[in-house]
Amino acid sequence: MTASETRPLTAGRPFPADFLWGSATAAYQIEGAVREDGRTPSIWDTFSHTPGKVFEGHTGDVAVDHYHRFRDDVRLMADLGLNAYRFSVSWSRVQPTGRGQAVQKGLDFYRRLVDELLAAGIEPSLTLYHWDLPQELEDAGGWPERATAERFGDYAALVAEALGDRVKRWTTLNEPWCSAFLGYGSGVHAPGRTHPVAALRAAHHLNLGHGLAVQALGTCLPASRLLSVSLNLHEIRPLTPSPEDREAARRIDAVGNRVWLGPMLEGTYPGDLLADTAHLTDWSFVRDGDTATTHQPLDLLAVNYYAPTVVSRVGPGARKPRDDGHGGGAHSPWPGAEDVAFHRAPGERTAMGWPVDATALHDLLTRTAARYPGLPLVISENGAAYDDEVGPDGTVHDPERAAYVHAHLDAVHRAIADGVDVRGYFLWSLLDNFEWAYGYAKRFGAVHVDYETLKRTPKSSARWYSRVARTGELRPPGDL
Numbered sequence: 001m002t003a004s005e006t007r008p009l010t011a012g013r014p015f016p017a018d019f020l021w022g023s024a025t026a027a028y029q030i031e032g033a034v035r036e037d038g039r040t041p042s043i044w045d046t047f048s049h050t051p052g053k054v055f056e057g058h059t060g061d062v063a064v065d066h067y068h069r070f071r072d073d074v075r076l077m078a079d080l081g082l083n084a085y086r087f088s089v090s091w092s093r094v095q096p097t098g099r100g101q102a103v104q105k106g107l108d109f110y111r112r113l114v115d116e117l118l119a120a121g122i123e124p125s126l127t128l129y130h131w132d133l134p135q136e137l138e139d140a141g142g143w144p145e146r147a148t149a150e151r152f153g154d155y156a157a158l159v160a161e162a163l164g165d166r167v168k169r170w171t172t173l174n175e176p177w178c179s180a181f182l183g184y185g186s187g188v189h190a191p192g193r194t195h196p197v198a199a200l201r202a203a204h205h206l207n208l209g210h211g212l213a214v215q216a217l218g219t220c221l222p223a224s225r226l227l228s229v230s231l232n233l234h235e236i237r238p239l240t241p242s243p244e245d246r247e248a249a250r251r252i253d254a255v256g257n258r259v260w261l262g263p264m265l266e267g268t269y270p271g272d273l274l275a276d277t278a279h280l281t282d283w284s285f286v287r288d289g290d291t292a293t294t295h296q297p298l299d300l301l302a303v304n305y306y307a308p309t310v311v312s313r314v315g316p317g318a319r320k321p322r323d324d325g326h327g328g329g330a331h332s333p334w335p336g337a338e339d340v341a342f343h344r345a346p347g348e349r350t351a352m353g354w355p356v357d358a359t360a361l362h363d364l365l366t367r368t369a370a371r372y373p374g375l376p377l378v379i380s381e382n383g384a385a386y387d388d389e390v391g392p393d394g395t396v397h398d399p400e401r402a403a404y405v406h407a408h409l410d411a412v413h414r415a416i417a418d419g420v421d422v423r424g425y426f427l428w429s430l431l432d433n434f435e436w437a438y439g440y441a442k443r444f445g446a447v448h449v450d451y452e453t454l455k456r457t458p459k460s461s462a463r464w465y466s467r468v469a470r471t472g473e474l475r476p477p478g479d480l
């Protein structure tokens with residue numbers, strides 16, 4: 001029995017005193033103001049304006065207008081008692097062509113945002129890249145090309161020079177798996193390309209870009225900096241204990257998780273990944289010295305978790321369920337795993353159709369900590385979409401979201417009790433926002449946004465999370 005299993009389930013669960021209680025967002029999902037102050041299109045502007053790519057043609061043109069309302073949004077966080085906020089910088093707002101001079105107005109926006117956060121006692125946590133590549137860099141070849149990684153290193157230096165005096169917590173990439181494999185493999189994300197080799201090349205250049213960015217941040221930032229990367233690590237479960245299904249799990253672990261963990265944290269690509277994809281590429285785009293560059297010291301590993309991945313192996317010609325929770329489509333985002341089928345775990349689901357399973361988060365944290373001892377973890381995203389409605393009295397009652405977050409925070413607490421060093425939790429998301437290919441149809445916010453008026457209304461789950469953050473103690477939603 002582990003330490004965590006000996007606690008009574010009804011007791012309040014105290015978290016470490018310096019635990020970060022945050023919320024998270026990303027630039028394209030909330031900012032709007034896409035043509036203001038020198039910003040130029042990113043791949044998501046182009047993609048969302050391409051008919052048929054995003055639900056009902058929704059775009060991030062206005063999003064939730066955070067660019068103009070950031071002071072109100074910081075006040076909302078302060079009112080909720082949060083002590084940390086994770087946001088991303090829009091590359092095309094601060095360096096519109098993806099190279100060369102910075103645009104001061106763009107940088108000034110982030111300076112004002114950070115100053116407002118610091119004044120409110122909220123620690124900023126800055127992500128350099130949350131999927132919105134400047135379109136000009138995509139036109140030059142995008143992430144499948146090495147030059148994009150080099151540009152990303154330069155961009156990291158530019159942002160660090162501008163904000164390094166104010167921001168201590170820096171994350172290079174958010175969920176590079178989505179950038180590479182949904183963006184260039186299945187094509188359900190921008191830029192919408194569908195070639196497995198382009199996706200693998202993109203993965204390597206994202207790893208390389210990460211390494212170059214960490215080097216640049218190390219040079220430009222004071223020693224007190226904390227550097228990380230946010231990975232959507234897949235907690236993979238074989239459908240049955242059969243050797244075939246375990247082999248399917250191994251393949252997905254290789255192309256879902258170890259394609260990042262290997263080069264970033266161990267300085268090498270996993271041999272089994274190279275073998276699984278040998279029919280597609282010889283990986284000659286990885287040059288001598290690259291995996292030394294990708295392998296840079298990090299202060300934290302940031303983990304995004306929503307749901308487990310259940311897989312089985314299918315024989316040639318068999319019907320293959322493709323419900324991996326990433327939008328389906330004709331093209332697979334899993335190169336080298338062509339004979340793997342995806343299954344939805346039974347039981348409760350969120351509005352995304354994703355199963356609710358907090359035990360998988362505990363397993364993911366303990367397994368990751370065992371593999372990388374001494375590297376603290378932070379949950380940089382966790383949360384759930386539900387079909388929230390505004391009641392006749394103007395309030396939004398979302399008990400399912402509070403229950404989801406409670407169960408996952410309980411899993412984090414159990415992991416900490418079991419010896420895992422988890423430093424914080426960032427709820428995805430602060431606000432309802434543009435959920436990529438789903439447009440505004442899926443609401444992940446703790447704060448409801450009326451998309452007609454842009455009015456913000458904290459949901460009941462936000463009030464519950466606020467009590468947890470203020471007291472530093474987890475209690476079930478019904479107890480508060």
Ligand code: IFM
Pocket residue numbers: 026029175304381428435436444
């Ligand atoms: O909205 C996204 C976010 O941008 C990245 N992680 C998953 C979230 C929910 O799909």
